[in-house]
Amino acid sequence: MDDKQRRKGWDGLIEVWNRRKWLAILLFAGPFVATVSLALALPDLYRSTATVLVEHQQVPESFVKASVTGEAEIRLQTISQEIMSRSRILDLITHFNLYPEFRGRVPLEGLVERMRRDIQLELKEMHQQTANPGATIAFSLSYRGRDPETVAQVTNSLASMYVEANVKMRGRQATETVVLLKAQLEEMKRRQEEQERRLSEFKHRHMGELPEQMQANLATLQGLNADLHLNSQNQIRITERRDKLAKELVEASVGGSARGAASGPDTLPGRLERSRVELTELRTRASEKHPDVIRLKGEIAALEHKLTELAREAKLDPAQTAVLVTSPTELKQVLRDVDAELKAVKAEEQRLRKDLATYQRRVEKSPQHEQEFQQLERDYKMTKDLYYSLLQRYEDAQLAGNMEQRQKGEQFRILDSAIPSKSPAAPNRLKLILIGLILSTGLAAGAVLLAEQRDTTFHKVEDLRAFTKVPVLVSIPRIVTDADRRRSHWQFCLRTTASGLSLVLIIGVTYYVAHGNEPLVWLLGGGRS
Structure with missing residues (x-):
């Protein structure tokens, strides 16, 4: 039973092939020849x-x-x-x-x-x-x-x-x-120099009034106040001394007049006064190393010593002793020295008060300049830091440039390196021919199946008997005459010629399209076009 069905199936395929072989051959040959012609005509890339x-x-x-x-x-x-x-x-x-x-x-x-x-x-x-x-x-x-x-x-x-x-x-x-x-x-260097110049001008213009000098100014103020207090004490002391010398000068002048009227030139005070006058006159003519000057100095010292001893024996007070020993001329000289010292101390007081006012003004102005100074100093430091940062980057860039x-x-x-390729990268002709073979076979088989499905004629008596229940009485075979044979022969020749011409045309068209067509090569190969 299986062999009979298998034989029946093969017989059916043979019958279909006999009926549709030219359709299958044409539909297979056209695409396949076009594919082969295309594969062979494409350029090697x-x-x-x-x-x-x-x-x-x-x-x-x-x-x-x-x-x-x-x-x-x-x-x-x-x-x-x-x-x-x-x-x-x-x-x-x-x-x-x-x-x-x-x-x-x-x-x-x-x-x-x-x-x-x-x-x-x-x-x-x-x-x-x-x-x-x-x-x-x-x-x-x-x-x-x-x-x-x-x-x-x-x-x-x-x-x-x-x-x-x-x-x-x-x-x-x-x-x-x-x-x-x-x-x-x-x-940045120009900006730094500008900031440095502005900062230097500000420091020069406000020298002594800068915030960083506040502590030094306060310490100087404290020292000036101490010096001014000491100066006041010195003035009091010098004034008391001057008053005392003035009193002694008055007493010496009164005592000298009385003493000169009561005693003669041979007394000790008279001899002392006369020696002093001689020494003064001699100094105008001779130096301090002159023998007469040295002798008079010795006599004056001896007389002053004797007068001091006599005053001590007479129990005189120091002021009376000084009046007795000192001459009015020396007292005047000492008084002039004291006046000069007092004048110098007062001048120093004026200077101290002036300096005190100056430093006091500096201390008062320091807070006023602090904000401006801080702004200038901050700008200068920022510019300086930025300059050194750029300098470091510049040096790094120079090293990188040398590298x-x-x-x-x-x-x-x-x-x-690239080397010449031994085989073309495209096209893959074998692949294209196989694809063409598969597509052509599928197209031919599909066309045959479609033609068989659309064909409504009966090719065998069995097909007719299977289609209808009306009994088939007679089966008349086809009668082929000589005219039919000649007509069939001419039709075969025409079909063969047309098919050949069609294949030649297909080959020519595919060759014209594929010859030198590089984009088509890469398109068929799946590469970039």
Whole structure:
């Protein structure tokens, strides 16, 4: 039973094939021939890739801080925009004679856009387990084209351009940083000198009245008050002494007159007075070392000693003794000295009071100048701190600039140069043919099934008997005449010719579409167009 059903199924398929074979052959051959023609007509495209390593700063940042900041991704985007510029792309097209088949037919802007699409940049980032996840450690540059040797040369040239552009960009940024910091440093130095000049002028203009001199002024005031008190005491003492000397001078004048009238020149006071007069006259003619001057001094001293002894024996008071011994001339001289001393003390009092007033005024004005002085000093300190901060940053920028000149900073290094590809990157012809084979087979099978489902005719007596209960009495086979055979032959020839011409047309159209069509290659291959 199973064998009979299996044989019946195969017989049904053979019958369907016999009825629909030309439909299946045409619907299979058309797409398949188009696919094969397309796969064979598409141009071979090659791709070469160069890997560029992003080397970080070789000198630790704890020693030299880099003046070029920013992530490598941002710098790569900036460099890409510079390299992908119209002038750079046209230079590459001219140098390597790229796209010769499109020159003259495509505008320059079209060639530039085409090469931009043919260049691909891919970043390679760190894994998430690293200390700095997401950071770019390398990137790959690739270029596609028809000639593998030219493609490799263009790729290496692009990689070299990225390396050179990175060096120039970092050097330019470091130089601009140094120039900017130098200008700011000069401006800050000028501001510092201006603040220092203003502070110096304020100190000079208000010398002695500054808040920082308050304690010194108070200590000076205290010392001046003490000196003024001492000066007052000295004036009292000198005044009492002067009054006493004036009284002695009066007594000496009265006592000398009485003594000169009562006693002769041979008495001790008379001899003492006469010796003093002689000494005074002799000093006008001789020096102190003259023998006569020395002799008179000795006589005067001896006479004063004798008079002092006599006054002590007579029990005279000291004032009477001084009157007896001292002459009115000496008392006048002493009185003049005392007057001069009193005058000097009073002059010192005036000076002390003047200084006292000056320092008192300074102490009173110190709080008035304190706020202004603090503002000037604060501005000066801030400017000074900012100046030294800029100076440190300027020195760091100079070191960073020297490091960039020696290429010790973050650099790009070509890790793997591009080499000519041995096999084309696209198209994958075998894949395209297999896909065409599957699609053609499916299309043919689907068309046959659809035709069978829409066909309402009966091809066998069994089909008619299964469809109706009316008995089939007679089955007349088809009668084929010679005319029918000739007509069938001509129809076969026409169909074969039309099918052949259709296939040739399909091949021609697909070849015309696919020949040199690079965007179609990348579109069919799943790449960028």
